Amino acid sequence: MTINFRAVYAVLLREIKVFTREKERVISILVSPLLFLFAVGKGIEADSPAAGFTYQQFIYPGTLAMVILFTSITYGLYIVWDKRLDFLKEVLAAPISRGELFLGKALGGIFSAVCETIILLIIGAFFVLKINLISALLCLLACLPISLMITAMGLSIGGKMKSMEGFGLVMSFLTWPMFFLSGALFEIKDENFWLKAAGIINPFTYCVDIIRRILIGYSHFSVFTDLSVIFAWLILTCFIGIKIFGNLQQGK
Amino acid sequence: MEPSVKTVNLTKKFSDITAVDSLSLEISQGETLGFLGPNGAGKTTTINMLCTLLRPTSGSAYICGIDAVKYPLEVRKKTGIIFQEPSSDDMLTGYENLYLHAMLYGMNKNSAEKKIKEMLFITGLEKRAGDQVRTYSGGMRRRLEIARGLLHEPAVLFLDEPTLGLDPSARREIWSYLGKIKSDRKTTIILTTHYMEEADSLSDRIAVIDRGKIIALDSPSALKSSLGEDLVFLKGKISDQALNLPFITHFEKKGEGYEIAVKGLSKNIKKLLEEAEDVSEIEIRRVSLEDVFLKLTGKKIDEEGKEESGGVFESVVRYNSVRK
Incomplete structure (x- = not known):
């Protein structure tokens, strides 16, 4: 099977153009992470589990991961918007396979997440902690599989969703729990069995963990565990996403 | 000569409703066929099956002799569609919408640029090509979508309610463009409409469709x-x-x-x-x-x-x- 890269690029190019033109969306995604970083991070004078770092510095990697999470999920769900505009039909009727469409869309999600991550890295470097170039680049590198995994989740759900009304549900029942149960704001401890169990099941825990390791050298799991869990989920979500895209048809 | 579009007992069922009921039809090259029928008669469903957006429940459809169920990608290269609802991206400019379309249909840069210029000229959108589509009027948007549908020179063009929701002057404008296309190239056109006048003025033959079945098929004058x-x-x-x-x-x-x-x-x-x-x-x-x-x-x-x-x-x- 050959991949029609030009068509994939066409889908990606459209996503890039739309992303760079929707400034409101770019900024609004940063609001929650910034609130956590500066209101919760500064306001709650908690002790940092990582020695030598403040609590704000401890949760900074979590908010960075949160940016990836929110950008990717929202981006994926936005395919519902394409459906409503009927723009999706234009692409579905074009000589491009559903797999190629998925690939183009997923690359668009990665692009958005990388852009948002860069913004938060700059903010972080100025106001929160020293970030050297290598760890910044490593963060962006980690952002690639993480955002792909989560974008695929968003696209899968968005591919099934009929209207934007489901958006709030996904945020309440998936995105926020994934964030709160990941240990982005606290350390996962053995004493609290249920929190720990939820953290282990939650793929986002490993995303936070690997970014925290890169930025402040503190982590709960090994790099190998983090990466294998992320890649396992990535394969699963992409597989489901491509399957769902394959069944995309007009409802009428 | 091989018919441009051929369907054999084409059927689509949605749970217990039969939207399209054993439709058999042949449309020759260069012909314009109008599907006329009330809302919910099965016009759009038929079009969606012909342009591979929807899998038929049973029966088959061939576009330029290619099986639409087995080789959807090949069929899509031959077809152009202008949808009922606006389907251009309003965050992009008119030109970008056309350029993306050209890329999706595998046109190379040079021929794409040339063709886009030509289509913008025909549809009178040259001056607004650099503006985002959200600033366009309904008629301009529709013209852009017609330009887009024709950009890759499809052998078969589907028009699903091409003038729905447009004011009478915009509607006449669209008709005159379609008339031009009809006379300039040998494109086979299939349109659905529930505007009688539209079906009358554009079609060579009209298929009156009701409850998923063709109940009459002839030229407008013969029907009258x-x-x-x-x-x-x-x-x-x-x-x-x-x-x-x-x-x-x-x-x-x-x-x-x-x-x-x-x-x-x-x-x-x-x-x-x-x-x-x-x-x-x-x-x-x-x-x-x-x-x-x-x-x-x-x-x-x-x-x-x-x-x-x-x-x-x-x-x-x-x-x-x-x-x-």
């Missing part, structure tokens, strides 16, 4: 003449002699006048007026596709069709005359 006569309303004193002229097939007293069905109206109207004694008012109502439709389906096409029928569809000639 199969139904018969134009109607003349005369007010005033009308002689029995006039009412019994050989070309009058039927008459009925209505209020102060008569409703008279006349064969060969253009030729015979003069004679009728001469024989009638004292006519104070004349109204002529040409047989319309809506009459055909009413007769075939036994119902009005729908609210939107009705609204139109008051003004544009029926060419009503009305004048007051006081005979000497």
Whole structure:
């Protein structure tokens, strides 16, 4: 099977153009992470589990991961918007396979997440902690599989969703729990069995963990565990996403 | 020659509703076929199956001889679609929408640029090509989508309600573009509409479709003449002699006048007026596709069709005359 890269690029190019033109969306995604970083991070004078770092510095990697999470999920769900505009039909009727469409869309999600991550890295470097170039680049590198995994989740759900009304549900029942149960704001401890169990099941825990390791050298799991869990989920979500895209048809 | 579009017992069921019921049809190259029918008759579903957006429940469809179920990607290269709802991206400019389309259809940069220029010229959008589509009017948007649908020079063009929701002047504009396309290239066009006038002016043949089945298939004029006569309303004193002229097939007293069905109206109207004694008012109502439709389906096409029928569809000639 050959991949029609030009068509994939066409889908990606459209996503890039739309992303760079929707400034409101770019900024609004940063609001929650910034609130956590500066209101919760500064306001709650908690002790940092990582020695030598403040609590704000401890949760900074979590908010960075949160940016990836929110950008990717929202981006994926936005395919519902394409459906409503009927723009999706234009692409579905074009000589491009559903797999190629998925690939183009997923690359668009990665692009958005990388852009948002860069913004938060700059903010972080100025106001929160020293970030050297290598760890910044490593963060962006980690952002690639993480955002792909989560974008695929968003696209899968968005591919099934009929209207934007489901958006709030996904945020309440998936995105926020994934964030709160990941240990982005606290350390996962053995004493609290249920929190720990939820953290282990939650793929986002490993995303936070690997970014925290890169930025402040503190982590709960090994790099190998983090990466294998992320890649396992990535394969699963992409597989489901491509399957769902394959069944995309007009409802009428 | 091989037909451009061929369907054999094409059927689509949605749970217990049969939207399209064993449709068999052949459309030859360069022909324009209009699907006419009320909302929910199965027009859009048929189009969606032909352009591979929807898998048929059973039966088959061939576009330029290619099986639409087995080789959707090959079929999509041959087809262009203009959808019922706006389907251009309003965050992108008109030019970008066209360029992305060219990329999706595998056109190379040079020919894409040349073709886009040409299509922008034909649709009169050159000056606005650099603006985001959200600033376009409904008619401009539709023109852009027509330009886009034709960009890759499809062998078969599908138009799903191409002028739905447009004002009458924008609608006429679209018709004139479509007329141009029809005469300039040998594109096979399939359009769905519930505007009688649209079907009448654009189609070579009309398929009247109701509840997923084709109930009549012929040229607009043949469909109209199969139904018969134009109607003349005369007010005033009308002689029995006039009412019994050989070309009058039927008459009925209505209020102060008569409703008279006349064969060969253009030729015979003069004679009728001469024989009638004292006519104070004349109204002529040409047989319309809506009459055909009413007769075939036994119902009005729908609210939107009705609204139109008051003004544009029926060419009503009305004048007051006081005979000497």
